[in-house]
Amino acid sequence: MLRRLPALHWQIAAALVAAVLAGWLLAGNATFLTVADFLGELFLNALRMLIVPLIAASMMQAMLNLPAASAVGRMGLRLLGWIGLSTLMAVLVGLTLVNLLRPGVIDGQPAGDVLGLDAGTERVAEQVEGAATGDMADIFLRMFPPNIVEAAVENQMLGIIVFSLLFGYFATRLGSELRAAQQRFWQGTYEVMLGITDLVMRFAPIGVFALVGATVARTGWGAFGPLILFFACVAGALLIHLLIVLPALLRVLSGVGGLMHLRAMIPALLTAFSTSSSAATLPVSLDCVQRRAGVSSTTAGFVLPLGATVNMNGTALYECAAVLFIAQAYGLELSLISQALVVLLALLTSVGVAGVPSASLVAIAMILGAVGLPLEGVGLILAVDRVLDMMRTSVNVYSDTCGAVIIARAEGESPYSGTSGQSA
Ligand code: ASP
Numbered sequence: 001m002l003r004r005l006p007a008l009h010w011q012i013a014a015a016l017v018a019a020v021l022a023g024w025l026l027a028g029n030a031t032f033l034t035v036a037d038f039l040g041e042l043f044l045n046a047l048r049m050l051i052v053p054l055i056a057a058s059m060m061q062a063m064l065n066l067p068a069a070s071a072v073g074r075m076g077l078r079l080l081g082w083i084g085l086s087t088l089m090a091v092l093v094g095l096t097l098v099n100l101l102r103p104g105v106i107d108g109q110p111a112g113d114v115l116g117l118d119a120g121t122e123r124v125a126e127q128v129e130g131a132a133t134g135d136m137a138d139i140f141l142r143m144f145p146p147n148i149v150e151a152a153v154e155n156q157m158l159g160i161i162v163f164s165l166l167f168g169y170f171a172t173r174l175g176s177e178l179r180a181a182q183q184r185f186w187q188g189t190y191e192v193m194l195g196i197t198d199l200v201m202r203f204a205p206i207g208v209f210a211l212v213g214a215t216v217a218r219t220g221w222g223a224f225g226p227l228i229l230f231f232a233c234v235a236g237a238l239l240i241h242l243l244i245v246l247p248a249l250l251r252v253l254s255g256v257g258g259l260m261h262l263r264a265m266i267p268a269l270l271t272a273f274s275t276s277s278s279a280a281t282l283p284v285s286l287d288c289v290q291r292r293a294g295v296s297s298t299t300a301g302f303v304l305p306l307g308a309t310v311n312m313n314g315t316a317l318y319e320c321a322a323v324l325f326i327a328q329a330y331g332l333e334l335s336l337i338s339q340a341l342v343v344l345l346a347l348l349t350s351v352g353v354a355g356v357p358s359a360s361l362v363a364i365a366m367i368l369g370a371v372g373l374p375l376e377g378v379g380l381i382l383a384v385d386r387v388l389d390m391m392r393t394s395v396n397v398y399s400d401t402c403g404a405v406i407i408a409r410a411e412g413e414s415p416y417s418g419t420s421g422q423s424a
Contacts, residue, residue, distance in 0.1 A: 009266040015205035023216025036214035043207025046200045047280040052152045054193045058301035060186035063168025065298040082403040083311045090241050094317035097237040103229035104328020111329035157309045197283040208274040231384045238391050250402045254409035264292040272397040276389040278308045278355030293415045295408040307400030314392030315360050316350035323367045326377035
């Protein structure tokens with residue numbers, strides 16, 4: 001499997017370039033869009049199909065493989081530390097760039113006047129309604145779904161994770177014979193799911209081509225016009241976080257070189273980029289972190305499902321940048337206190353944002369309300385949201401993989417030492 005992967009990531013990269021070209025040349029071509037939508041949906045469905053059994057199996061086998069119950073708490077705390085640190089850094093990078101470049105002011109005028117602020121009100125309401133809710137109380141309610149089968153049907157990752165943690169914990173307390181049976185069952189299920197992931201990933205070049213091609217053909221370049229500075233600002237901040245901040249943290253906290261890790265994670269990054277969904281990328285990131293970085297299935301299986309659900313560096317950065325941009329576009333200067341509130345809310349709401357396309361828009365609407373800005377402001381950024389979603393999702397996923405390597409290291413493993421990551 002390892003032998004085929006380098007070739008695969010080149011194939012995916014080539015598909016990405018071809019998709020941009022095809023989307024550009026065939027913009028508006030109905031046949032191309034129909035075929036691309038069909039193939040893209042097929043690939044996405046194949047990945048989504050794996051999510052529920054993969055989360056359950058990866059968390060159960062991780063819990064059952066951990067040497068002691070106290071290890072769960074220790075790993076959980078380490079993960080919490082990583083989420084707090086990496087998300088805070090991300091938000092600060094976004095905050096700094098938006099304050100320096102001021103993308104909401106075009107030729108000295110608030111961008112809202114230039115863009116016509118009321119343009120997208122209806123679309124905003126639709127988008128916000130369509131995505132998962134960002135209400136803080138709702139996060140706790142989603143942790144304990146009334147019906148676990150319904151949660152699975154709706155791909156409610158948080159509920160499945162909490163249930164799996166409970167199940168895994170009590171499975172470790174069974175008598176040795178029953179416990180061993182549970183361990184073998186979940187370990188086997190997990191290996192099977194990774195096998196299916198490998199199969200799905202063989203079709204990744206086609207899936208990536210279709211998803212990205214359709215997005216480029218629909219979005220076109222025209223949409224970027226007056227938003228180009230906002231786009232550049234967010235894209236720049238995301239790249240700084242991806243290429244400088246995260247590698248530096250990775251190096252300091254685990255000793256692993258950033259470039260080596262970035263190269264190993266390319267299949268996961270490109271899948272995140274083309275699907276705009278951390279949840280749909282989870283099978284690929286588990287596969288990459290375990291097989292390419294050599295993290296144990298115990299650490300990867302515990303850290304990544306949680307990370308994909310609650311650790312969203314790119315999303316937090318985007319939320320913060322978008323709210324400040326909207327304030328500038330309305331000609332408002334947010335005080336330091338308001339900016340601090342935006343930072344805090346971006347940190348907190350990014351935890352509750354679901355790992356699905358455009359989910360940030362809900363959180364942005366919530367923050368706008370909290371700092372007294374009108375909801376319609378979200379309409380300003382819709383035109384570029386899709387492409388920025390692709391980029392921020394890649395950053396979300398990359399941060400999860402860095403967290404897995406750092407925690408593996410702290411747990412005494414040696415990622416990238418040549419040993420492929422089976423159970424610790
Ligand atoms: N699409 C993002 C993800 O899945 C969430 C968001 O920022 O909209 O990670």
